[in-house]
Amino acid sequence: MPKPRKKENKGLPSRWRHSHGAYYFQVPKGLEPAWDGKQLFRLGKTLPEAYKVWADRLATIDDAKTIADLLDRYLLQVVPTKKPTTQAGNAVAIKRLRAVLGAMALNDLKPRHIYQYIDKRAAKIAARREVAVLSHAYTKAVEWGYLDRHPFKGEIRLDGEKPRDRYIEDWEIIECLSLPSRRKKGSVLAVQAYIRIKLLTGLRKGDLLRIRESNLKEDGIHVTPGKTENSTGKRLIIEWSEELREAVEMAKAARPVQIAPWLFCTFRGDCYFDEVSGRAAGWQGMWTNFLNKALEVTKLTERFNEHDLRAKCASDAATLEHARALLAHADGRVTERIYRRKPERVKPLR
Numbered sequence: 201m202p203k204p205r206k207k208e209n210k211g212l213p214s215r216w217r218h219s220h221g222a223y224y225f226q227v228p229k230g231l232e233p234a235w236d237g238k239q240l241f242r243l244g245k246t247l248p249e250a251y252k253v254w255a256d257r258l259a260t261i262d263d264a265k266t267i268a269d270l271l272d273r274y275l276l277q278v279v280p281t282k283k284p285t286t287q288a289g290n291a292v293a294i295k296r297l298r299a300v301l302g303a304m305a306l307n308d309l310k311p312r313h314i315y316q317y318i319d320k321r322a323a324k325i326a327a328r329r330e331v332a333v334l335s336h337a338y339t340k341a342v343e344w345g346y347l348d349r350h351p352f353k354g355e356i357r358l359d360g361e362k363p364r365d366r367y368i369e370d371w372e373i374i375e376c377l378s379l380p381s382r383r384k385k386g387s388v389l390a391v392q393a394y395i396r397i398k399l400l401t402g403l404r405k406g407d408l409l410r411i412r413e414s415n416l417k418e419d420g421i422h423v424t425p426g427k428t429e430n431s432t433g434k435r436l437i438i439e440w441s442e443e444l445r446e447a448v449e450m451a452k453a454a455r456p457v458q459i460a461p462w463l464f465c466t467f468r469g470d471c472y473f474d475e476v477s478g479r480a481a482g483w484q485g486m487w488t489n490f491l492n493k494a495l496e497v498t499k500l501t502e503r504f505n506e507h508d509l510r511a512k513c514a515s516d517a518a519t520l521e522h523a524r525a526l527l528a529h530a531d532g533r534v535t536e537r538i539y540r541r542k543p544e545r546v547k548p549l550r
Contacts, residue, residue: 223244265306267298273340309351421436
């Protein structure tokens, strides 16, 4: 869940804060030049004064003439609504887009410019992701009244990223779960419990690491996936099975401290997941060390990642619909294309 705003900041626009008797705006990375080079811009002492300064600054952005102007407004108003890790990726993409296309007039962009942009870049995958950001910015440009139509949506054909096809075999899971632990609590046992729960539920890393004791109800594990938290708000109730109950109890027993609100916690009893950065650095270190040890001690020969565990859950589900529901996907086509990795078995005609 996002970190709750302080009482004095409730009701203020996004990225505003009240501190030391004045209102401030936290400037998104990359937009500092438009805010006098500052990361924290003072808007004023009173709320009316702050809104006036805010409106004056936005007026220059509202009158977008170039792609750089559009990207500035997109960075200011759209990017902050996304997840922290997505914000960081978008900021990098916008910096690269602005450097190449920023001076171009909004109406001058043509499909050929998109092809040229990708063709000149060595990192093709990164270039396609940057074009995706630009495409969404142009969608917003139509919404904001800068243009009547999107200049390249539906006009270009780009090869998509090839979905990862690593499927974790059952014997590989058995090897990982057989890795001995030197301690009765701690990292090895915690990661093993995590693997068990992930294979049974298909939960994303952030959702799994944010499970609290209070989410463990009589009828199952109650979760609001981070992907839908700020959109549909749809919740999941993952019903108990004997195996899932056992895995959760293993996770509790592996905690370095027993009195903590989190199912997985640090030795201080804190959550591994950082809401501000959207990352779980401490957990990632444990995960890497665990796999290194498994490759060294067990028969495991190839690495796998968090997404591969989630994909195994989807692949092993009896039906596509069950897999889609477990992974909390709105569209089963995403589940089928990216997460169902087992080869399709086909009987011969005769």
